[in-house]
Amino acid sequence: MLHLLGVNLPDRKKVPVSLSYFFGVGRKLGEQICHQLSIHPACKLQDLTDAQINQLGELLNKMTLEGDLKREIKNRVLHHRQIGTVTGKKFELGLPVRGQRTRTNARTANKLNRRWLAKDYSTMTAPRPLPTPLATIPAPHHMPLAARAMPVMAHMLNFLKRV
Amino acid sequence: MRGTLPLLRSVWRGPFVTPFPTLKSGEPIKTAQRSCTVLPTFVGAKFLVHNGKDYVPVNITEDMVGHKLGEFAPTKKWVKFKDSQKKRK
Numbered sequence: 001m002l003h004l005l006g007v008n009l010p011d012r013k014k015v016p017v018s019l020s021y022f023f024g025v026g027r028k029l030g031e032q033i034c035h036q037l038s039i040h041p042a043c044k045l046q047d048l049t050d051a052q053i054n055q056l057g058e059l060l061n062k063m064t065l066e067g068d069l070k071r072e073i074k075n076r077v078l079h080h081r082q083i084g085t086v087t088g089k090k091f092e093l094g095l096p097v098r099g100q101r102t103r104t105n106a107r108t109a110n111k112l113n114r115r116w117l118a119k120d121y122s123t124m125t126a127p128r129p130l131p132t133p134l135a136t137i138p139a140p141h142h143m144p145l146a147a148r149a150m151p152v153m154a155h156m157l158n159f160l161k162r163v
Numbered sequence: 164m165r166g167t168l169p170l171l172r173s174v175w176r177g178p179f180v181t182p183f184p185t186l187k188s189g190e191p192i193k194t195a196q197r198s199c200t201v202l203p204t205f206v207g208a209k210f211l212v213h214n215g216k217d218y219v220p221v222n223i224t225e226d227m228v229g230h231k232l233g234e235f236a237p238t239k240k241w242v243k244f245k246d247s248q249k250k251r252k
């Protein structure tokens with residue numbers, strides 16, 4: 001069991017698979033990380049050298065994973081709930097958010113969608129801090145004029161950039 | 164699972180909007196243009212967005228800017244069971 005960044009990783013499994021034990025890393029991202037660090041994807045975690053493990057740790061540190069990622073997701077859901085969109089209401093009710101059918105088959109949504117509701121018992125009536133207002137985030141300088149005029153869009157594009 | 168981000172229209176096209184000449188007058192604007200993106204100039208305006216049957220009042224705030232008008236006007240009447248009323252904000 002390798003303990004890395006707060007998560008126990010199974011030693012005997014292949015590296016991409018063990019990396020997927022991080023919340024925020026799946027199989028594909030695990031393989032990408034291996035490619036980036038020149039680790040053969042069939043290597044087991046116990047066969048890595050200490051230097052490689054350090055590299056892994058450094059790379060993973062730069063990404064949003066685990067608690068940080070969960071917080072980000074909760075904030076996004078909170079944003080939807082606070083402005084009163086349909087998406088927010090779906091999360092509250094534990095329904096599928098992306099337009100899937102609900103007459104049958106919504107079990108995963110029922111199980112998983114409720115966990116993104118921010119649990120805030122003691123300060124339920126106090127105003128909650130919102131994510132940084134979109135209008136104050138400057139557009140990156142290399143964006144075309146249309147995006148510069150719409151910092152909102154640029155901000156949304158930034159969200160999509162991974163690693 | 165990712166906590167949904169709004170759908171993206173290619174940036175070079177610019178946002179999809181329809182012009183509202185009475186925007187600054189302060190009176191509620193009745194519209195069926197659910198696909199119109201909310202622009203920063205809309206903030207503070209009051210809309211009545213069509214949901215197929217009625218017009219739902221929507222007060223535009225700064226946080227609503229990248230979204231579409233239709234997102235704030237649910238089109239279905241959801242079934243409410245008496246024992247599973249979720250606590251809303």
